[in-house]
Amino acid sequence: MEENKQEIIDEKDEAQNEESEQTVVEETDELEQLRQEKEEINNRLLRLQADYDNFRRRTQKEKEADRKYRSQSLVEELIPALDNFERALQVEVDGDAAKNFADGMKMVYDQFKAALEKEGVEEIPAKGEEFDPHMHQAIMQVEDENYESNIVVEELQKGYRLKDRVIRPSMVKVNQ
Amino acid sequence: MEENKQEIIDEKDEAQNEESEQTVVEETDELEQLRQEKEEINNRLLRLQADYDNFRRRTQKEKEADRKYRSQSLVEELIPALDNFERALQVEVDGDAAKNFADGMKMVYDQFKAALEKEGVEEIPAKGEEFDPHMHQAIMQVEDENYESNIVVEELQKGYRLKDRVIRPSMVKVNQ
Known part of the structure; x- marks a missing residue:
C-alpha cells in the first residue's frame, strides 16, 4: 500500500x-x-x-x-584691385592740385589696408627674409654678394595671408 | 483507499x-x-x-x-573707405597727367566695386524710389512739386546691402 x-x-x-x-x-x-x-x-x-x-x-x-577664414573669398577678389591701387599711386604727379589729389588717394588706400588688416589680412614679409616655399614663389634666381644664400633679394609682387593661411604667395627673386 | x-x-x-x-x-x-x-x-x-x-x-x-553673410564684417569695414574713395574722385583735376592719374583711380574704384558686387554687395537704390524705412533713413523732409509724396528726392549718403541684408541704410531727403 x-x-x-x-x-x-x-x-x-x-x-x-x-x-x-x-x-x-x-x-x-x-x-x-x-x-x-x-x-x-x-x-x-x-x-x-x-x-x-x-x-x-x-x-x-x-x-x-x-x-x-570667412573673409577669404572677398579678400581674394580685392587683392588684384589693391595691386592696381599701389601701381597707380606710384605714378609721379606734378602740381599742387594733383599732389593733393594723390595724397587723398593715398589716404583712401591706407584706409582700405587698415580695413583688411582688421580682418586679419597681412602682407607677407619678403625682401631680406629667408626664402620660404610656403609663402614665397621664386620667379628668378640671382647671384648677389650683398645677400646670403637663400635670401629674398627682391619682391616682384606682394603676397598676402589671411591669419595663418597664405592667400597669395609673394613672387620673389632669390639669392642662390 | x-x-x-x-x-x-x-x-x-x-x-x-x-x-x-x-x-x-x-x-x-x-x-x-x-x-x-x-x-x-x-x-x-x-x-x-x-x-x-x-x-x-x-x-x-x-x-x-x-x-x-560671411563677408559682412569686412564689408562693414570697407564701406567708409569706399565713401572716401568716391568723395576723392569727385574732385576736379586739371592737366593731362592729373587726368590720367584720376582715370587710373576711377578704374581702381570700379575694380573694388566689382569685387564687392561679386560677393553680393549692392548699392541701395534711393533717388526717385518710394521711401522704405527698412532701407532708407530720412534725414530731411522737403516739399517738392516735381516729386510725388513719400518719394526720395535726394541721396545724402549711399546705402549698401549684402544680399538681402541691409548693411547701412541710405541717408535721404524725402518729399512730404
Whole structure:
C-alpha cells in the first residue's frame, strides 16, 4: 500500500514537473530574448550618443574655421584691385592740385589696408627674409654678394595671408 | 483507499504548486522589469535621435546663413573707405597727367566695386524710389512739386546691402 501510494505520487509529480518546467523554460526564453533586445538597444543608444558627440565636435571645429577664414573669398577678389591701387599711386604727379589729389588717394588706400588688416589680412614679409616655399614663389634666381644664400633679394609682387593661411604667395627673386 | 490516495496527491500537489508559482512569479517580475527597462532605453534612443536630427538641421541652417553673410564684417569695414574713395574722385583735376592719374583711380574704384558686387554687395537704390524705412533713413523732409509724396528726392549718403541684408541704410531727403 505504501509503495503503491508512492508510485502514484511519483507519477503525478512527473507530470506536474514537466508542465512546470515547460513554463519555466518559456519564461527563461523570453527573459533571454528581452535581455538581448535590451542589450541591443542599449548598444544602439551608446553608438548614437558617440556619433552625436563626434558630430557636435566636428561642427564646432568647422564653424570656427569658417569664421576664421570667412573673409577669404572677398579678400581674394580685392587683392588684384589693391595691386592696381599701389601701381597707380606710384605714378609721379606734378602740381599742387594733383599732389593733393594723390595724397587723398593715398589716404583712401591706407584706409582700405587698415580695413583688411582688421580682418586679419597681412602682407607677407619678403625682401631680406629667408626664402620660404610656403609663402614665397621664386620667379628668378640671382647671384648677389650683398645677400646670403637663400635670401629674398627682391619682391616682384606682394603676397598676402589671411591669419595663418597664405592667400597669395609673394613672387620673389632669390639669392642662390 | 481511493479517497486516501487522492488526499495524499492533493497535498503533494499543493506544495508543488506553491513552489512552481513562486518561480513563475519571480520570473514574471523580472520579465516585467526588463520590459520596462527596454521601453525606457528605447524612449531615450528615440529622444536622442530626434535631438540629433534637430541639431543637424539647425547646424545646416546656421552654416548656410554664416556662408551667405560671411563677408559682412569686412564689408562693414570697407564701406567708409569706399565713401572716401568716391568723395576723392569727385574732385576736379586739371592737366593731362592729373587726368590720367584720376582715370587710373576711377578704374581702381570700379575694380573694388566689382569685387564687392561679386560677393553680393549692392548699392541701395534711393533717388526717385518710394521711401522704405527698412532701407532708407530720412534725414530731411522737403516739399517738392516735381516729386510725388513719400518719394526720395535726394541721396545724402549711399546705402549698401549684402544680399538681402541691409548693411547701412541710405541717408535721404524725402518729399512730404
